[in-house]
Amino acid sequence: MAVDQRTVTRAVRPRASSWGRARRRDAGTALLFLLPLFVLVGGLIFYPFYRAIWLSLTDKLVGYPERFVGLRNYIYLAHEDTFHQVIRNSLVFTVGSVALKIVTGLAMALVLNNVIRGRNFFRGLFLLPWITSTVIIALTWRWMFDAFPGRGFFNSVLLDAGLIRRPIAFMATPEGAMAAVIVANWWRAFPFFGVSFLAGMASIPKEHYEAAAVDGAGATRRFWHITLPGLKHVIIVTTLLSFILTINDFNIVYVMTRGGPGTATQIFATYSYEVAFNQLRWGRGVTISIFLVPLLVVGIASISRYLLREAR
């Protein structure tokens, strides 16, 4: 049925005027179909964003009317020691976990690429952390690192193996807490890197490897000269995407450490929440997240360029 209707389509050529009318009608239909999306986006994304900018220019305290204070929130934060630490923490957290994700993601893709039987099974299994709730992941790793052997996996294993005499309170030190939140964030997302890189490897032409093998290139050289350059695109996109998601992370840090000990793991979103909902300073709380907007704009613009160029 489909085939003879296709011939009908080719045979019938509508006149120019009816084409114009059809175009206009099409534009109307498109608008109708897009209307729910526009209402949602306008009312619940753009409008709140505008409100965020406005709030950041006020000294809004919960329970008091807001007063316009210009850039005072921005200037205050630019000079605040805690906020400087938040910026450093966010960078350590993000760069640390994204770098780990790239390396282990590559390793995972290389391993799976060599698995012939059951590759899809393992690929599916490895993705389990990615679909699990981040709150549960945060909770899981909180227990893995727990100082108490019955609950903490690492302490149980290290004690049993006789490597330590008494349990270590991993999350009680600033460095330990930061390492713990990095590990939790890494564990959740590296399988996604692995699966993306695996898809990228599948699209590298086999002939490149064959030619290299003929030239006598070993596995290491094939990796550096064919695999890695072939994955350049997917590595850039995945890294940018993960960078944006990680620097805006809230769940893992909030559930595992609440930003502590002290402010050792306080990052943008958790600090913004702390200032807005514990200190009740909404104006300043919003300003903290707005500091990230320039970075987001650059990141989103680069990802869009890559993805949209490919989509065409």
Added chain:
Amino acid sequence: MRALRILTAVGLVVFLLVILVPFWWIASMSFKTYEQIQFATSIYVPKPFTWENYSGLWAETRFPLWLRNSLITALVVTVTTTVIASLAGYAVARIKFPGREAIASLILILYLIPPALLFIPLYRVLAELGATNHLSALFLSYPTFTVPFCTWLLIGFFKALPEELEEAALIDGAGRITAFVRVLLPLAAPGLVASAIFAFTLSWNEFLYALVFIQDERSLTVPVGLNLLIYGDVFHWGQLMAASVITTLPVVALYVFIHRWMVEGLVAGSVKG
């Protein structure tokens, strides 16, 4: 060649351990008694094995209520998202109109905006609408991240369908809407299922908005409820672990059911475009 095989096998085992040990640690703790956890006995395998955490969780906590709230929210959001995203996805993928490229870019940009940027002003907007402290806050706010993602996914699905089918329907005198409902939607069914499951999973796992917008303990969703249990005064570790297991299972079940679709969707939605 042989060395490569050994290396692959070793790598596979290492990754299996890295992925599975944390899951197993939580699951095994959910089957231990309070004393087994407290006094660190039978550390690796629960012995004796007990269901008391599961029954306690069901009888003594508000977990069943939270589970119900999460389920209602995820279902409502999934339906709303599927309707909005399939309409918008179809329009962008199949109708030629001025500005469609711009709208495609806009959808991608919206998908990349992190919820952490908007939770404070969104709270104010919802409060003014009288929608906070109730699940309706989540019905309204979750589509802000599910719709852009699912629309982006569905644009790809609609684009991949053969154009002739729809043209034939249009030539036969069917309007756009009929063509969409009768011809394209049934063909895009696998895409719609994938997109619905993504919407469900994203809502099911969401934490920040639920934490901020809802204080009433009767309207909490599971992730926020779990967070309460963690920092509660009395530590029922076993129950907490049991709750984690129960919460993870539905998503894993959905995932097993369509895992190949989901893997392709993930890669397509986030990497290939």
